[in-house]
Amino acid sequence: MGIFKKSSLPPYHPAKKPPYPGALSSDGIRRVYSNCFDLGELPLYLGGDPAVRAQLFFIDGLIATADVSLALIAPLTDALRLGAPRSEAECIDLIANGAAGVCAMRRRTLLSDAADDLARGCAVLVFDAEKTAFSFELKLPAQRSVGEPGSEKSIKGAKDAFIENLRINTALVRRKLASPALKLEQSIIGRKSRTAAALMYVDGIADPALVAEARRRLSEIDVDGVLTTAEIEEALADSPRSPFPQLIHTERPDKFALNLLEGRVGVIIDGLPYGFLAPATLPQLLKVPEDTSNNFVTASLITILRYVGLFITVLLPGLYVAVALYHQEMIPTKLLISIIDSKQQVPFSTFIEILAMLLAFELLQEAGLRLPDPIGQTVSIIGALIVGQSAVEARVVSPIAVIVVALAGISGYTCPSADLGSVLRLMRLGCVFAAMAGGMYGIMCALAALLWHLCSLESFGVPYLSPLTEGGLRAAVRAMMRPPLGTMKTRDGALHTGDVRMRR
Numbered sequence: 001m002g003i004f005k006k007s008s009l010p011p012y013h014p015a016k017k018p019p020y021p022g023a024l025s026s027d028g029i030r031r032v033y034s035n036c037f038d039l040g041e042l043p044l045y046l047g048g049d050p051a052v053r054a055q056l057f058f059i060d061g062l063i064a065t066a067d068v069s070l071a072l073i074a075p076l077t078d079a080l081r082l083g084a085p086r087s088e089a090e091c092i093d094l095i096a097n098g099a100a101g102v103c104a105m106r107r108r109t110l111l112s113d114a115a116d117d118l119a120r121g122c123a124v125l126v127f128d129a130e131k132t133a134f135s136f137e138l139k140l141p142a143q144r145s146v147g148e149p150g151s152e153k154s155i156k157g158a159k160d161a162f163i164e165n166l167r168i169n170t171a172l173v174r175r176k177l178a179s180p181a182l183k184l185e186q187s188i189i190g191r192k193s194r195t196a197a198a199l200m201y202v203d204g205i206a207d208p209a210l211v212a213e214a215r216r217r218l219s220e221i222d223v224d225g226v227l228t229t230a231e232i233e234e235a236l237a238d239s240p241r242s243p244f245p246q247l248i249h250t251e252r253p254d255k256f257a258l259n260l261l262e263g264r265v266g267v268i269i270d271g272l273p274y275g276f277l278a279p280a281t282l283p284q285l286l287k288v289p290e291d292t293s294n295n296f297v298t299a300s301l302i303t304i305l306r307y308v309g310l311f312i313t314v315l316l317p318g319l320y321v322a323v324a325l326y327h328q329e330m331i332p333t334k335l336l337i338s339i340i341d342s343k344q345q346v347p348f349s350t351f352i353e354i355l356a357m358l359l360a361f362e363l364l365q366e367a368g369l370r371l372p373d374p375i376g377q378t379v380s381i382i383g384a385l386i387v388g389q390s391a392v393e394a395r396v397v398s399p400i401a402v403i404v405v406a407l408a409g410i411s412g413y414t415c416p417s418a419d420l421g422s423v424l425r426l427m428r429l430g431c432v433f434a435a436m437a438g439g440m441y442g443i444m445c446a447l448a449a450l451l452w453h454l455c456s457l458e459s460f461g462v463p464y465l466s467p468l469t470e471g472g473l474r475a476a477v478r479a480m481m482r483p484p485l486g487t488m489k490t491r492d493g494a495l496h497t498g499d500v501r502m503r504r
Contacts, residue, residue: 024109024111024132025111026055026057026126029111029115029126032115033057036059040059041056042073054127055126056072056073057118057124058118058122058124058138059118062119062139063123063139064138064139067138068123072100072123076100076125088129092127092134102136102137104136105134105135105137107132107134108133109131114126114133114135116188117135120196121139122139147160148161149251149252150251151251152250152252154252154254155290157252157254157290157293158252160172160253161251161253162251162253162256162273164270164272164273166196166271170198173257173266173268176253176254181204181205182200182201183200183202184198185200187199189221189223190224190225191222191224192224193224193225193226195225195270195271196269197267197269198269199214199218200265200266200267201260201266202260202263205262205497205498206263206264206498207263209496210461210495214267218236223235226269226271227271229272229274232272233245233246233249236267238459243426244464245280245417245423246278246279248264248278248284249276249277249419251274251275255288256275256277258289258292259277263491263492263496264277264278265278266278280459280464281462281464281467281494282464282468283480285419286303286306287303287416291303291482292485296483296484296485300482300483303481303482305414306415307480309412309413310411312407312411313412313425314424314431316411317354317432318434320354320404321432322435322439322443323440324339324350327440342399343400346397347396348396348397351432353398354401354404354432357405358429358432361406361409412428430446434446455469462494466492466494
């Protein structure tokens with residue numbers, strides 16, 4: 001049984017067409033694209049007595065003009081002259097039966113369809129008398145070739161990554177899952193941008209209720225344009241005001257395909273070099289495809305290390321502030337003496353030290369991201385070595401504060417998800433303020449509030465902490481470690497997959 005009741009879902013309806021009044025005609029195309037100086041127009045005489053006349057429209061810069069001449073105009077005029085059509089109806093019938101030399105062809109009878117095809121890089125041939133048009137796909141090739149992932153390093157996996165072209169991205173996924181069970185439903189979102197979106201899932205594995213819910217949420221996106229990931233993430237998330245990511249986004253087709261096989265649904269947006277996967281859970285955000293490529297012992301240790309890094313990056317600065325301000329008796333004597341010696345000449349309190357170092361760390365990280373690569377690396381090295389060392393020598397901060405902040409920052413980089421890493425940095429600052437306000441009691445209150453929030457989150461009906469909070473001890477151990485592949489015989493029960501058994 002699925003995670004959603006089918007009776008509660010509203011019927012699916014495609015994205016609303018823009019209000020283009022009037023019948024399909026050459027004048028209608030000119031009216032829709034008025035003041036668009038990149039609209040190209042070419043009259044074609046297609047033979048016959050009297051000659052049949054059609055109007056060819058295209059957007060300059062979106063189509064390959066050489067292909068228009070070689071693959072469309074020449075075969076079309078030659079074939080129709082030989083056929084000698086006596087009317088537009090006969091000419092339309094010949095084109096519909098393959099007279100044109102383009103395989104990607106669609107017949108249109110609505111002005112909105114023809115106008116949308118033009119904006120997406122098609123050449124549109126209009127027959128005014130019959131109020132009919134044909135759209136031919138003659139798009140320019142992708143400007144950026146398929147390369148290696150930039151933010152998700154692949155060590156033992158595939159080296160290809162998504163680009164900004166929807167059809168190439170879907171083809172990359174199909175190369176991983178060469179099966180007709182991989183379904184692709186395409187729709188248009190964005191009233192002005194008219195962006196193509198592809199919903200992908202594996203039929204027989206993905207829960208039909210999950211697919212229906214994803215389809216419904218995509219169809220209800222009502223924005224002017226889809227140009228960034230925020231329009232998709234906030235529209236598909238169950239709790240868009242929560243800072244925690246509720247969709248898995250990836251630029252790796254192998255990770256995308258692997259999650260589809262586990263029973264998730266994926267969304268690919270034209271113009272964005274990422275794929276979105278749902279539902280997302282916290283344990284799933286801490287996994288990488290290399291977990292199945294490495295030996296199960298090595299992969300399990302690395303996975304546990306990521307969880308340890310998560311706790312260190314969130315709690316270590318706050319724990320140091322709490323112990324140094326309120327619970328000095330918890331510090332071993334020799335370490336306490338060392339801390340006292342290092343802080344004797346420092347004019348600021350421990351809280352101010354840690355807060356200033358955390359803010360400096362965030363500023364250096366942001367500067368390194370925004371600057372060009374060679375300059376950004378130089379700024380990071382100068383900030384980490386020179387500024388940090390100078391601050392310690394000038395007695396502005398103590399060495400232990402630098403060590404604590406540096407260890408917390410490095411531990412945060414073990415998180416595979418960049419979105420989750422940003423949230424952990426925010427939680428780290430919150431724990432520092434809670435430690436300043438109430439010591440260990442303040443940290444415990446902050447952790448209780450954080451745990452309550454995580455337990456209340458859901459992603460497409462799946463608890464955010466699943467399977468740590470459900471499924472029993474075995475499911476929790478499987479989430480924290482990677483057992484041998486031969487023992488992983490079933491898929492995640494929280495996804496309610498159709499085919500529960502996983503064939504290894």
